[in-house]
Amino acid sequence: MTLAEACAEFLTHCRVAKNLSPHSLRAYTIDLAEFERFAGPATAVVAVDRPLLRRYLSHLFEVRRLKETSVKRRIACLKVMFRWLELDEVIEISPFHRLDARIRLPRRLPRNLTDDEVRRLRAAALAGAGIAGRVTEVKALRAARKAGHDAFTALVAVEVLLATGLRVGELAGMRVEDVDLTGRVITIVGKGSRQRRVFLPDDAVTALVTAYQGVTGARRRDHDRFLMTGTGGPASTQHLRLLIRQTGEEAQLSRRVTPHMLRHTAATRLLENGVDIRFVQRLLGHQSISTTEIYTTVTDASLRAAVIRAAEGMRALRR
Template identity: 75%
Template sequence: MNVASACADFLAHCRVAKNLSAHSLRAYAIDLKEFERFAAPGTSVAAIDRQLLRRYLSHLFETRGLKETSVKRRIACLKVMFRWLELDEVIPISPFHRLDARIRLPKRLPRNLTDDEVRRLCRTALDRAGLSGRITEAKALRVAKRADPNAFTALVVLEVLLCTGLRVGELVSIRVPDIDLIERVITIMGKGSRQRRVFLPDDETAALVSAHCTATAARRGEHDRLVVTASGAPGTTQFVRSLLRETARNAGIARRITPHMLRHTAATRLLENGLDIRLVQRLLGHQSISTTEIYTAVTDTSLKAAIGRAAARMKGGG
């Protein structure tokens, strides 16, 4: 079997047997295609050895200039494929056997939004959608029907990401039937097809989501996705990123704002407000508590900064 056939068969296996999400399948397809180009599509999988894999690692880091997280993802995908080929007896043993391909990630604290940035983003999104004052469902619906479609969608996207901490891929996968507006609950299909529930915190947020669903019903046509473009197509992750960039630009925020920064901000705020770390883990869809624990470092950093400011004021007699 050659590399091209192995990659195609493995993707088909993932689609059927592993029940991966469309987002994960797209990522696998991109990663496998890159390896296929490097190794040459017609190369026999039996000819893939540790030496070639080391060269591929070097190619990813040095030629492509990828970050550790990106390389780690690509190597993890290949490991799973070659393990599958070994179990299926296509190859006698995986070339990853006894290959030290561990990639040590640098410890970086998540990048959060400041309170001022959150206020400016929310104020700008409300202004651009044409909303002010107390938000009721009737008021939100009136505005949603006459507002610029992308402006109202940007407001809903911002509010939902900030209050739920969803991944951007999870956000664009939400279908309208996944939303229970009475209970203010959204059912999410997360990584590894693991289902969980997230919650809309108040009636105003629920009113925005409800108005958005109603106002976009005719535009959606045959699909039922929550996030929808002005033309009625299902919104992509790139569409969401562009909405946030535009909102940040209009808010006068110079640095690049990403959906994942909103996820980090939501997690940090929940912990700072006393929510148990295991509940935050459940809301974020983390398999391991250690993944969630990185946010405690962020809150510690904020605490140290606050103590430092207080000490400086005391020393200055303020």
């Protein structure tokens, strides 16, 4: 079997047997195509060995100059494919066996918004949808009917992300039937097709989601996605990123706002308000609590800043 044939069969296996998401399939396709170009599509899979993989690692770092996260993703994809080939008895043993391909990732703190940035972002989203003052059911319904569709979608996206900490892919994949307005619960299908439930925490967010659902039903075209574009199609992750970035620009924030920043902000706020880290882990859909623990570093940073401010106040009293 050639490398090109193996990659094609593996992608079919991922789509049919593993039922991977379109996003994961797209990433696998890109990563495998890159390795094919490097090793040669006609190369026999049994000829892929540790020296070839080491050369590929060097190529990714030294020629492509990719970041550690990008290299780690490409190597992880290859590991999964060769493990599948081994289990399917196409090869006797994976070339990754006893290959030290561990890649240490730099520890980066999540980028979350400050309280002032959250206020300004929300204010811009509300203004864009034509809502002034406190959000009520009447105001939300009026805005849903009169505001531009994208403006109201942006408002709902911002509020739901800040309230729930969803990933943008989960928000885009949310179906109408997943939203239980009576129980204020949204069922989410996250990474690895794992289901979890998140909650709409207050009347304002619930009113916005209710109004959106009530007004958009007739516009929906041949799909079951909750969030839509102005033409009635499902809102993609790219579309939602654009709406949130534009809302950040309208709020005149000094940095570019992304959906993941809103997820980080939601997680940080929950921990700072005393929510148990295990509950935050469940809400965010983290498989390992170590992933959630990165946010405790952020709250420690907030604590340090508060202590420094308090110390400065004490010094002022000595003068």
